[in-house]
Amino acid sequence: MDPENHVNGDIPSVSELPETAPIHPTWLHPSSLVFDLLSYFRQLLIPAGVALFSAASGSLTGMVIAFVFLVPAVMRSVFQYFTLRYMIDGGELIIRKGFLFRSLRTIPINRIQNVDLVQNPLHRLLGVAEVRVETASGTETEARLRVLSIRQVVALRREIFREQDVTSPENAGISSHGENLITESTSTHLRDVDGRTLVTIPMERLLRAGLASDRGMLLIGVVVGLFWQLDLENQVDLRGLLRFIPQFDGTVWNTFIWTAAILGVLLLLRILGVFWYLLRFYDYRLSRFGEDLRVSCGLFTRVSATIPRNRIQFISIHRTFLMKWMGLAAVRIETAGSGGGQAENASSTVSRRWFVPVIPEQMLPELLSELRSGLTLDEHQLAWQPLATNALSRMIRMSVVGSLILGVAGYFAIHAWGWIAGLVAMPLLAWWSRKKSKAMRYCRTDDKIVYRNGVLHRKTSMTFFDKVQTARFEQSPFDRRWNQGRLVVDTAAAGPAEHVISVRFLDAEFAKAEFRHISAIASTMQPDFG
Amino acid sequence: MQNPPIEPEGEPPDDLINENQFGENHFGLPETRVATPVQEALKLAVGELEVGELAVLETVKEPQFYTLDLRFIKSERLGNTIFTAVLLLGALTWIAIRWWMHGIDLFLEILTGASVVVVAFVALFSWIWPRKNYEHTRWRASDTGLEVHKGVFWQHRIIVPMSRVQHADVTQGPMQRLFGLGTLVVHTAGTSHASVELAGIDHQAAIEVRDLIIRFRSIELGS
Secondary structure, eight states: OOHHHHHHTOOOOGGGSOOOOOEEEEOOOTTHHHHHHHHHHHHTHHHHHHHHHHHHTTOHHHHHHHHHHHHHHHHHHHHHHHHOEEEEETTEEEEEEOSSSOEEEEEEGGGEEEEEEEEOHHHHHHTEEEEEEEESSOSSOSEEEEEEEHHHHHHHHHHHHHHHHHHSGGGGGGTTHHHHHHHHTTSSSOOOOSSEEEEEOOHHHHHHHHHHSSHHHHHHHHHHHHHHHTTGGGTSOHHHHHTTSOOOOOOHHHHHHHHHHHHHHHHHHHHHHHHHHHHHHTTOEEEEETTEEEEEEOSSSEEEEEEEGGGEEEEEEEEOHHHHHHTEEEEEEEETTOOOGGGOOHHHIIIIITSEEEEEGGGHHHHHHHHSTTOOOOTTTSOOBOOOTTHHHHHHHHHHHHHHHHHHHHHHHHOTTTHHHHHHHHHHHHHHHHHHHHHOEEEEOSSEEEEEEOSSSEEEEEEETTTEEEEEEEEOHHHHHTTEEEEEEEESOOSTTOOOEEEEEEEHHHHHHHHHHHHHHHHTSOOOOO | OOOOOOOOOSOOOHHHHHHOTTOHHHHTOOOSOOOHHHHHHHHHHGGGOOGGGHHHHHHHHSOOOBOOOTHHHHHHHHHHHHHHHHHHHHHHHHHHHHHHHHOSOHHHHHHHHHHHHHHHHHHHHHHHHHHHHHHTOEEEEOSSEEEEEEOSSSEEEEEEEGGGEEEEEEEOOHHHHHHTEEEEEEEESOSTTOEEEEEEEEHHHHHHHHHHHHHHHHHHHHO
């Protein structure tokens, strides 16, 4: 597909479109009732739970409250189910809702970018899927159909992609994927058989990635958070538990037990991470259909998402310390309109934040060249620009000041030997600054801007001149003292990659020149949101 | 090359520019005005420029920077004066009530002292700050886009390329209306700096710049 053509959305007139078999007004799958109710109750989990609990224990008020919650909810779901119909007619997806207050949403099919599917185990058991229709403009899902049977999904997808294939001639070669979806409807996995598979993750690599990740730590955080939230510390006798833990007394056996216990906990955290990875990314597959990338993965809840290539605004390569050691990397992407963390749902989290959860280092160049035409990135060959010559001195001075503050604070906190902490921290922080200044690099090539930083968790991110929104040069009073400046490049999407191009400690004149240069190049290019 | 047809807006009087005792290099801000004879001379020399001197040519071709409208200082000071007056009135009321109810005691003395210090500080600040702001703000609309330099201590420069402008507004607060000033707000599809605000230029100029941006963008998009 010609990207220019795609961007500007050269929409053929309706008469040019072939006769498509329109989908006549259709109800959702009957099990929608159940899923609608379930999602409703999930929002009211706590009040509904309390009400049901007191109702079960025979309280009249509880029963009344439960009744008040339950009956309208059921009525609402039934009402919604019977008043919602969707259809495809005249090149538009039409969703009609309501009875007294009617709403009619029409989405031109050639503006539809993604048809994402989410299937949790219950969905799979009933052979249905939640469908999210996304357009380029929307910051959130344009339309959500909860839920459709697989047969309906196949029909819907076939109609949407058939029309799109016609509008984009080069896509015609893969127009067979509609047919393939039919054969697929017999299988419960919504995996596309067609298209070119770019990345799959063998079990062994997935396990290694899980081991290398810090996900387990996050789970601990969740548990601790729940513990405080539910006020459990007053109900669980922590002191009683503490009595079972042997005191550390320095004998060989005792030291051994302690070391083993600590190692055990660390291992447990790693194993939790592995489980998380397994649940999320089991049977991961990234494939390319013309100009679209498709991701599908998940053990119980299966997610499948489509991302048009030209919607990618920002590519970020993450390598944690352990991943670097294992020769692995993760790739995150950001797309236009993929808002903040709040708006994220299962499918967008997977398809952006965890775009490629793990990939061997040597497969990276090939993957990147698939993400954007003509994209090459050899991090060793890039003409990385150095930071300002006095950047390291400044960072070391910052660490010296930091450790002095730590020393003074330590002295006032625990007197006597408190200042030792500051003394110890000084060389460590200075060493850390050195590592940091070595990791932090900026580079501009003909088509992109690349920024890399992070000592333990190395992040290398890039954006492209047609994706740059604004460039900014910033100087704090301290920067002026050191004749340094910060260069910031803003794109239409910042969030899932958890990295922004904001380069500190650059030489002021250099940063200023870059700022001007980037703006000048960006201004000659049309913005491309895909 | 299409230079924006904007008339120099709010030309600062010569004494103000010369008054900047810190000098140009201290703030690293570009000159607001290029001496016309020099510019003309450079333009005449364009034909004889060597490749290596193209950089000089570029700077000549770039339109000059504008400051904010001088009335910005007045309008800000008026607004700040009102704020200070309200603050002073509040402090006086508190002191009066306290005096009336408890007579003169230690608390009243402290309160009075603190009020004097705070009000004096606010008054001083609200008088100096608009001027500082004025001195540190520069803007221009060039082929590259709308460029704004801002910030007294934490300074920044931003360029919004014309083609990245989603929409542009001109707003006018009550104080600005009194002085015929306006605020130009340019929105992009970006995230961390999705809008750029230029407050305190002539209202008519703001409208002209907005129209210019929109016209420029529609030409670009059309091609």
